[in-house]
Amino acid sequence: MIKNTVMSVLAIVAALSASTAMADTLADIKARDKLIVGVKNDYAPYGYLNDKGETVGFEIELAKYVAKELLGSEDKIELVPVVAANRIEFLTAGRIDAIFATLGITAEREKVIDFTTQYVSAGGPSVLMAGAAKISKWEELKGRQVCGIQGSYFNKKMTEEFGIELVNFKSQPEAYRALKDNRCIGMVFDDMTLQMKLREPDWSSYKIAVAPYEFAPMAGGLRKGETAFREAVDKAIHKAEGEGKLIEWEKKFGMPASDYIAQRAKAAASAN
Amino acid sequence: MLGLDFSWLGDATYQQWLLVGVTNTIELAAISSVAAVIIGMLGALALTLRIFWLEAIVELFVEFFRNTPPLLQMLFAYFTLSTLGLKVTDPATGLSVPLLSAFACAAISLSLFGGALAIEAFRSGIETMPRAIIEAARSLGYSRWSRFWRVEAPIATRICLPALTNILTNLFKTTSQASVITVPELMYYAGQIYNDNLRTLEVMLLILVIYVALVSVITFAMARLERWMAFPGYGTGR
Numbered sequence: 001m002i003k004n005t006v007m008s009v010l011a012i013v014a015a016l017s018a019s020t021a022m023a024d025t026l027a028d029i030k031a032r033d034k035l036i037v038g039v040k041n042d043y044a045p046y047g048y049l050n051d052k053g054e055t056v057g058f059e060i061e062l063a064k065y066v067a068k069e070l071l072g073s074e075d076k077i078e079l080v081p082v083v084a085a086n087r088i089e090f091l092t093a094g095r096i097d098a099i100f101a102t103l104g105i106t107a108e109r110e111k112v113i114d115f116t117t118q119y120v121s122a123g124g125p126s127v128l129m130a131g132a133a134k135i136s137k138w139e140e141l142k143g144r145q146v147c148g149i150q151g152s153y154f155n156k157k158m159t160e161e162f163g164i165e166l167v168n169f170k171s172q173p174e175a176y177r178a179l180k181d182n183r184c185i186g187m188v189f190d191d192m193t194l195q196m197k198l199r200e201p202d203w204s205s206y207k208i209a210v211a212p213y214e215f216a217p218m219a220g221g222l223r224k225g226e227t228a229f230r231e232a233v234d235k236a237i238h239k240a241e242g243e244g245k246l247i248e249w250e251k252k253f254g255m256p257a258s259d260y261i262a263q264r265a266k267a268a269a270s271a272n
Numbered sequence: 273m274l275g276l277d278f279s280w281l282g283d284a285t286y287q288q289w290l291l292v293g294v295t296n297t298i299e300l301a302a303i304s305s306v307a308a309v310i311i312g313m314l315g316a317l318a319l320t321l322r323i324f325w326l327e328a329i330v331e332l333f334v335e336f337f338r339n340t341p342p343l344l345q346m347l348f349a350y351f352t353l354s355t356l357g358l359k360v361t362d363p364a365t366g367l368s369v370p371l372l373s374a375f376a377c378a379a380i381s382l383s384l385f386g387g388a389l390a391i392e393a394f395r396s397g398i399e400t401m402p403r404a405i406i407e408a409a410r411s412l413g414y415s416r417w418s419r420f421w422r423v424e425a426p427i428a429t430r431i432c433l434p435a436l437t438n439i440l441t442n443l444f445k446t447t448s449q450a451s452v453i454t455v456p457e458l459m460y461y462a463g464q465i466y467n468d469n470l471r472t473l474e475v476m477l478l479i480l481v482i483y484v485a486l487v488s489v490i491t492f493a494m495a496r497l498e499r500w501m502a503f504p505g506y507g508t509g510r
Contacts, residue, residue: 151467167454182369
């Protein structure tokens with residue numbers, strides 16, 4: 001009985017999502033004259049709130065640029081704050097047209113949504129250490145105490161592959177405090193977050209001692225099968241790359257210059 | 273029924289984490305329990321001496337450590353003491369590092385917290401002692417010290433054993449709070465594991481069972497001790 005109910009609910013959901021997938025998002029956006037985008041508002045430099053409470057950031061600029069290309073004005077946009085746990089549901093349920101929210105490309109997600117062109121190559125974890133530190137490789141951290149954050153996806157790998165003794169805290173401020181107290185020789189965390197930390201005056205004597213062992217491509221997320229919309233968005237992103245806009249935004253939000261973005265800019269400029 | 277999946281238990285890293293976690297939990301509980309009982313005895317002894325300033329110190333100690341959450345004590349010891357200057361220079365690296373490790377902070381804080389509770393338990397044992405017994409000991413010519421050691425302490429210990437059992441089981445469970453200051457005990461690794469495999473329910477169930485098993489060992493041992501020490505014809509004594 002219950003099983004039957006569940007099955008019929010699933011069937012209805014499937015039918016509904018099939019019908020939304022069949023709709024032409026690009027035409028819808030033009031009809032409503034507004035692009036609705038899911039963005040982060042707690043993840044500097046990609047998407048965060050500034051002192052005035054406005055959502056700003058690298059991906060916000062990109063989303064606005066896309067809106068300008070599609071609708072003629074970068075103000076014809078609605079920014080919907082999303083988090084990692086709900087952004088794909090927001091997209092598939094039709095509440096947003098696109099995700100520009102630090103979305104990494106994975107095979108699992110590829111089954112559910114389509115990705116735009118890969119505009120960022122984000123570093124995985126790196127290690128923040130005192131400027132005098134002589135360690136520069138992951139292997140050299142074997143058996144050493146390194147601060148971290150509970151729940152980071154790479155924690156198990158740190159133990160298994162590098163033999164690092166992780167000292168994991170519940171939140172970032174505690175881990176930074178412990179690093180300053182020399183309770184651990186370094187702190188392992190998302191490379192971009194650590195890079196941004198280095199820009200604070202308190203942290204000028206520190207450095208990224210060990211570089212990320214992997215880079216994950218990041219892209220916008222779109223509903224599956226929206227070929228016309230995807231092509232329009234990709235065209236807009238390529239145009240922004242060709243105009244050097246992404247490099248400009250990198251500088252604007254204090255991000256370290258990425259080789260990936262520079263190469264993409266060069267390639268897009270020569271293609272245009 | 274709930275779709276429980278315990279296949280992650282086969283993972284070597286998880287097994288190692290759990291083993292280290294259980295070992296550290298037992299070690300932390302053992303150290304702080306022994307220290308708490310010793311502190312309790314010394315504190316209660318100090319109170320029987322009826323010296324004004326000693327009494328004031330003990331009572332201040334009890335009030336302070338009994339009335340503050342052990343979690344706060346641990347966080348204070350871990351983050352604040354080193355900032356206040358409790359630091360040493362590490363000869364290997366020349367860096368100034370905190371004197372107290374996370375484990376030491378947790379052990380000290382739990383010992384003092386448990387000790388404060390134990391002082392009260394022992395005191396209650398001594399205070400509920402029938403006056404007639406003390407008077408009898410006095411009339412038999414026992415000195416102050418031998419009266420405490422040979423008459424008051426043995427009886428008071430028996431009276432306060434059930435209260436002490438409560439304190440020790442509570443202390444054992446409170447070790448889980450040391451996970452917050454990164455002591456790699458059972459709760460810490462439970463968090464590591466369920467953050468990694470996202471099997472929160474299964475991990476919680478497992479460590480629930482482990483805690484019940486470990487605490488049962490204490491309550492069982494204490495019950496045996498109680499029975500062994502009982503006076504014939506008094507309480508559980510037969």
